[in-house]
Amino acid sequence: MISRSVLTLLLLVNVGVGVYFGMFSEPASQAEMTAETQQVDELQQAPAIARVTTEPEFPEPLFVAAAEPSENVEPANNSDVITPAATNTQPRECRVWGPLSDPEAFDDLSNNLEAIGGFPEIREIEVVLSPDFMVFVGPLPNMAQARQVAADLRDLQIDNYVFNREDSGPGVSVGVFSREGLARRQHQKVVQLGYEVSIEPMQRSQKAYNLYAHIEQNSVHYPSSISGCMDIAQNP
Numbered sequence: 001m002i003s004r005s006v007l008t009l010l011l012l013v014n015v016g017v018g019v020y021f022g023m024f025s026e027p028a029s030q031a032e033m034t035a036e037t038q039q040v041d042e043l044q045q046a047p048a049i050a051r052v053t054t055e056p057e058f059p060e061p062l063f064v065a066a067a068e069p070s071e072n073v074e075p076a077n078n079s080d081v082i083t084p085a086a087t088n089t090q091p092r093e094c095r096v097w098g099p100l101s102d103p104e105a106f107d108d109l110s111n112n113l114e115a116i117g118g119f120p121e122i123r124e125i126e127v128v129l130s131p132d133f134m135v136f137v138g139p140l141p142n143m144a145q146a147r148q149v150a151a152d153l154r155d156l157q158i159d160n161y162v163f164n165r166e167d168s169g170p171g172v173s174v175g176v177f178s179r180e181g182l183a184r185r186q187h188q189k190v191v192q193l194g195y196e197v198s199i200e201p202m203q204r205s206q207k208a209y210n211l212y213a214h215i216e217q218n219s220v221h222y223p224s225s226i227s228g229c230m231d232i233a234q235n236p
Contacts, residue, residue, distance in 0.1 A: 092118075092214040094229035095222065099127055099208035106211045113221060118213035129204040133183035136163075137195045138171025146170035149195070156193060176202065 097109060103122050113120040137153075137160075140146045146162045150172045153160045164170045174190050174197070177183040183199050190197045212229055215221055 095225035098210035131201040
């Protein structure tokens with residue numbers, strides 16, 4: 001190990017060498033010293049300047065170029081733009097056809113109305129017909145007398161038949177006529193034979209069928225309808 005005295009000697013030698021060479025080195029110029037001083041001042045002031053003058057700036061918006069049209073996409077043409085078509089359709093009206101005694105007689109018309117969206121519907125109705133007129137002898141007291149009158153009238157070439165009503169009793173019909181004038185003529189003929197004769201209207205009705213559908217006034221089927229749905233008596 002190196003002794004303490006040797007270490008002390010080496011230290012003194014190093015110090016002496018440094019003093020010796022320092023005596024021969026040139027002193028720094030005034031300009032160099034001034035430059036070093038300015039650099040130190042700038043380093044000390046730089047953070048403060050940055051804090052005072054530096055503010056975040058937002059970048060200007062970038063310009064986005066429009067996308068080039070694809071080669072497969074054709075440019076829009078005003079003539080190709082789809083706009084709602086002006087409709088000249090007239091409002092639909094409920095109309096009635098008939099009455100007919102056979103519903104199958106509407107088959108062709110019903111199919112045509114179905115094809116144009118008329119929603120046809122066939123309804124059964126009761127049609128009141130013009131009355132018939134019955135000419136009869138009576139009422140008579142009992143069935144025995146009614147049969148006797150019937151026999152006498154047949155001898156006179158007058159067709160007849162016997163009937164018996166719960167409300168009025170027996171009688172002998174001498175004809176049913178569709179026209180009142182014919183009934184009155186028969187009435188006079190039997191009266192002249194000495195019988196008490198009456199004329200009674202007989203109300204008649206039968207089942208029939210009407211066709212209902214909704215169509216426009218310019219439809220070819222409109223003229224053949226008999227009336228509007230609200231203008232005809234509805235079935236209960």
